[in-house]
Amino acid sequence: MTVNDVKEILGAKIISGEEWKDKEVHTACGSDMMSDVLAFVKDQSVLLTGLCNPQVIRTAEMMDIVCIVFVRGKLPDESMIEMAKEREIALLTSGHRMFSACGMLYEKGLHGGETYR
């Protein structure tokens, strides 16, 4: 699916990165712990998180994540939006809670990658 599909499925709003809405996403990861996100490399991934600080953008940058969805209606500040733009990462916000948002995407065929160990 694409970033735009993620937006539609979650009824989310694109905060920034409208121009990358056609980028493909192949896997997803939902976590508020950035080290857990960093433990699993996946290609063309979307990150769902309730954490809202600049390290979320940095983590996404290191992992080549294409899209971040802030759950529970969280909104990044201007400096985070700027960082994401420079790194070509689309930012979305959704009112859904983490569990629901992950479930909705999973139901539509977006999975999390291989099992740990």
Next chain:
Amino acid sequence: MSDKITLHYEVSPDDFTRAGEASSNVKSKLKKMGVNPEAVRKVAISMYEGEINMVIHALGGTIDVIISQEDIEMILKDKGPGIKDIDLAMQAGYSTAPDNIRSLGFGAGMGLPNMKKYSDEMEIESELGIGTTVTMKVKII
């Protein structure tokens, strides 16, 4: 091109917002140099975890990155408290980070294990009260 390229960074303490700037800079430089994306990502993740550790635990420090044709070497040096038990610190899930760090998304005890996982070679030298030096190598080819 047989010359090695050396990059030097100062990691400032107590500035969690800026943590990761050095790793970000290295990542974009390596990308521009055309280093293979898998190696770039391995360097970026292992260095970023190390950089975060230096901010959380060690009052900052220095990072030197040496890029040769075969590999990328990262030397992270701090004058922090040192690691009491390196084997224990290497265990996934073991953390000495304060609670406020966990609320920032780190301190899950995954930093050192992740650094080990993404680097091809890793060595830790640590002395209590003196500091810690972590050396990591990622092969390019």
